[in-house]
Amino acid sequence: MTAFFMQSQRLGFRTWEAADLPLAQSLWGNPEVSKFIHAKGAFSVEEVAARLEREMETQRRFGIQYWPIFELSSCTFAGCCGLRPYEKREGTLELGVHLHPAFWHQGLAQEACQRAMAHAFDDLKAAALFAGHNPGNTASRGLLTRLGFTYTHDEFYPPTGLQHPSYLLEKRA
Numbered sequence: 001m002t003a004f005f006m007q008s009q010r011l012g013f014r015t016w017e018a019a020d021l022p023l024a025q026s027l028w029g030n031p032e033v034s035k036f037i038h039a040k041g042a043f044s045v046e047e048v049a050a051r052l053e054r055e056m057e058t059q060r061r062f063g064i065q066y067w068p069i070f071e072l073s074s075c076t077f078a079g080c081c082g083l084r085p086y087e088k089r090e091g092t093l094e095l096g097v098h099l100h101p102a103f104w105h106q107g108l109a110q111e112a113c114q115r116a117m118a119h120a121f122d123d124l125k126a127a128a129l130f131a132g133h134n135p136g137n138t139a140s141r142g143l144l145t146r147l148g149f150t151y152t153h154d155e156f157y158p159p160t161g162l163q164h165p166s167y168l169l170e171k172r173a
């Protein structure tokens with residue numbers, strides 16, 4: 001049984017481990033998932049391994065990452081959702097979510113983000129959250145709007161080579 005450090009109604013969150021490379025490959029190596037987050041459309045095996053290592057290093061250094069998430073009812077790997085440092089603004093963390101296509105259109109991205117947001121504001125005492133999306137990803141734009149984010153600017157995202165619409169959500173008093 002997987003031990004989760006955080007849960008929502010339908011999802012369990014845990015940290016990435018080196019043995020999770022097959023899970024990471026199934027997510028970031030999937031062109032349907034990565035078409036909006038990588039200029040080539042999919043990460044190579046080597047790029048997935050490097051991405052996994054960066055996530056684990058972020059957890060070691062900052063206590064956060066884009067955590068792997070699992071559907072609680074089946075313990076099936078659904079994707080990842082979490083936080084990372086956003087260095088362009090003090091006290092701000094970046095929110096992100098990537099789901100396997102089998103878990104799209106079920107409200108799980110919103111549920112996962114809401115749980116990560118609560119953790120950021122309530123437990124980590126973040127002042128604000130940043131998020132961005134590929135300009136072609138209208139589903140992510142809708143998600144960020146539903147979550148209460150406000151568009152602030154376009155920001156260059158090196159992995160895609162594009163200007164991504166970028167959003168901010170300030171902690172409410």
